[in-house]
Amino acid sequence: MHSSASSTPPASASRRLQLASLLRERWDLVALGLLAIAPLVIPALGGALGGQVTTLFIYCILALGLNVMVGYTGLVHLGIAAFFGIGAYSMAILTVPMYPFQMGFAAAAVISTLLAAGVGLALGAPTLRLRGDYLAIVTLGFGEVVKVTLRNLEQITGGMKGLNPVPPPGAGVTLGGVDLGMAFAIDPRYFYYLSLIVLAGVVVAMRRLENSRLGRAWVAVREDELAASAMGISATRVKLSAFAMSSAVAGLAGCLYAASLSTTADPNAYDFNRSIMMLCAVILGGLGSIPGTLLGVAILVGFDTVLAPWADSWIQQMNINPTGSSLLSFSGWRLALFGLALVLVMRFRPAGLVPSRRLAAELHEGQT
Amino acid sequence: MKLKPLFSKAANAAAIRAASSGTPLLDVDRLSVRFGGLVAVSELDLDVAQGSIVSLIGPNGAGKTTAFNCISGIYAPSAGSVRFEGRRLERSFAASTFWGAMGVGLLTGLLFAAAAVDVDRLWLAVIKRGMITGEPFTIAGAQARLRGYFRAELAIDQMAGKWRVVSADGLDVLAIKRNLADANSLRDDLQAAVTARRTGPGTVPDTSDLADVAQKIPGQSSVLPVKEDVLDRLAAGKARIRRRGWLGLFAGWILGTAGTIAVWQRGRRSAHVVAQAGISRTFQNIRLFSTMTVLENVLVGLDRSIPGGVFGMLFRSPTNRRGEKAAREQAIEALKFVGLAAEGNRIAGQLPYGDQRRLEIARAVATGARLILLDEPAAGMNPSETGELAGLVERIRDRGVTVLLIEHHMNVVMRVSDRVAVLDHGVKIAEGTPAEVKRNEKVIEAYLGPDA
Secondary structure, three states, X not given: OHHHHOOOXXXXXXXXXXXXXXXXXXXXXXXXXXXXXXXXXXXXHHOHHHHHHHHHHHHHXXXXXXXXXXXXXXXXXXXXXXXXXXXXXXXXXXXXXXXXXXXXXXXXXXXXXXXXHHHHHHHHHHHOOOOHHXXXXXXXXXXXXXXXXXXXXXXXXXXXXOOOOOOOOOOOOEEOOEEHHHHHHHOHHHHHHHHHHHHHHHHHHHHHHHOOHXXXXXXXXHHOHHHHHHOOOOHHHHHHHHHHHHHHHHHHHHHHHHHHHXXXXXXXXXXXXXXXXXXXXXXXXXXXXXXXXXXXHHHHHHHHHHHHHHHHHHHHHOOOOOOOOHHHOHHHHHHHHHHXXXXXXXXXXXXXXXXXXXXXXXXXXXXX | OOOOOOOOHHHHHHHHHHHHOOOOOEEEEEEEEEEOOEEEEEEEEEEEXXXXXXXXXXXXXXXXXXXXXXXXXXXXXXXXXXXXXOEEOOOOXXXXXXXXXXXXXXXXXXXXXXXXXXXXXXXXXXXXXHHHHOOOOOHHHHHHHHHHHHHOOEEEEEEOOEEXXXXXXXXXXXXEEOOHHHHHHHHHHHHHHHHHHHHOHHHOOOHHHHHHHHHHOOOOOOEOOOOHHHHHXXXXXXXXXXXXXXXXXXXXXXXXXXXXXXXXXXXXXXXXXHHHHOEEEOOOOOOOOOOOEHHHHHHHHOHHHOOOOHHHHHOOOHHHHHHXXXXXXXHHHHHHHHXXXXXXXXXXXXXXXXXXXXXXXXXXXXXXXXXXXXXXXXXXXXXXXXXXXHHHHHHHHHOOOEEEEEOOOHHHHHHHOOEEEEEEOOEEEEEEOHHHHXXXXXXXXXXXXXXX
């Protein structure tokens, strides 16, 4: 309608315009549709690639959790991986055959998510009166404390060995002649769909929160804490809720991570690098922006877990690097490319790749 | 144009009662604020009657905004009190405060105790041990093992296909056996020896116990030499750990409870408590949520009128949806009230200056406050805008909302005020009707200097 009103552009241009507006308005449904069809079309997703993409989805959930704190509420959080780890380990403790609990996947996921939220509250309550850098240092320290604790509580967490095997969801459940547990263990597409569904659920939840009382209070506290409290909003309570929500979503991601790997891996999987990677993804994509966060993770983590291994194996296949020089391997340049990408984004799109509606408006204001 | 009152019937009744009994809506009593050696406000007395407009004027630096910050809970007064509707604006010590502090204390205590009793070993003794020997996990069994951990009872453990008799915490290995039955019977014997030491008269170490044990199982080379001091230690149990655990629980509990109460005490009179009691304000240097839309800014003011917790918001419960819808309508009405209804979807930071001031007023009005503090609402406005603003202040009063105003534009002050208080160097030098204040010599001197 919009294009027909203007001076009759060529049909192809009009179609392109329609496609562009469709992508802008309904990017979520388009992306969900494409990702849902992908495993049926691309056979590689039934193999190792499927597992890698599943991990990507899980990191997307983790980054969305971090976005609540860093993006909406404006609190720097450098220890999100700790809550990822707490989710993963409590999932494992509640399900592994070595311990007497041996719960089902759903029950364990709910409990682990709540536990992560509880730990978030317990950390937040005494520290949220700190501002800016100080809070960043506390969260950074907490991340390290959790990692070391997980390593040292050997009887509980298995120390450096981690806990395994974490049974797949639906273990022992037969549905229509298919043993779900076996299916999950053999075919990565099951986990692909499970994490895609959870990711979609988290996106919907985040959107609803964004446009609700709590979401507005988060942004209000970020914008002007004093003005918000003069409106009767308890800044401490609002920040605590952001901390709890962030931790809960990170914990949920951790549950999926442990279940999809069928092990918690060792505590070093939940270290500072992971936290920083997630923070970079959120900043790169656009603080407070859901599509931005997803894109940021897709680029940063996708580069790491999907593109780099693929490029490395390609280089090996083409026999470009017969001497095995690290200068000629793709993953050797990983961090350099990563840094370069961040510098370029900060130079050319300081509000992120897909800035949130609010930040975009602010920038627009600056330009006019 | 008339808004539904947001405040409850009870609060309304309290306000009416206060008005009829002659107590002012806001009663500032000998309020002093000192910053180090500097006295910003000194012994300020101010009464604001229900339904009136009171102005606070004075030269720059007279302490007007400081007084505002004190009333709205941003600063704590050094002395004196502020009463609103007859009560101090403080959070009261409710039952939930008490139980909250107790809960935090208990959690802290448990954390401390867990660290003190070595939670890792406790986990091994209580949770893992039963799984190793293959017995079904029961709550009663776990409880028994929990007691056993602190009494250092003996347990069976499996390692590399052999059965070991170990202390409950897994630190002492007393014997290794090829099959479970042997290990079990040995464990029982050793346990008996330990128990005899625990309960025996005088608890004198009796070496014959150990000798008995050795005689019962002759020729068993795999029996580790169970030294007396090991048995003594086992008999003594984990007395030290037990003591440490109790100490940790207690210390953590005290620390957690005291800390929670200290934090509560400090936040007793914070800005949001005052705002929730029914006082709202605007700021001298505009403080909008500048990246939010105009409508959202007002909705933040309506935050507390929307029911439903996190799950209500996540699942869009009917209550939450209705609340959001009602709040939206109220916000639009508040915007209409100040004349910004058409700008609802604009970003607040992009509004012209005068509109930003009016948006701040709309936000304050929307909170349903019964007293609104306006800090220089006409600053930077031209004469026609100031005229409009004076009209707006009067319309706020007509809604039954009391207004306390700081303003430098004398035409606004003289037009709208019922009473005017004049502050100079933190001291109230005059108070009365606009006409009285205008004639007051002290006021003229403060504004124009002693020679004028």
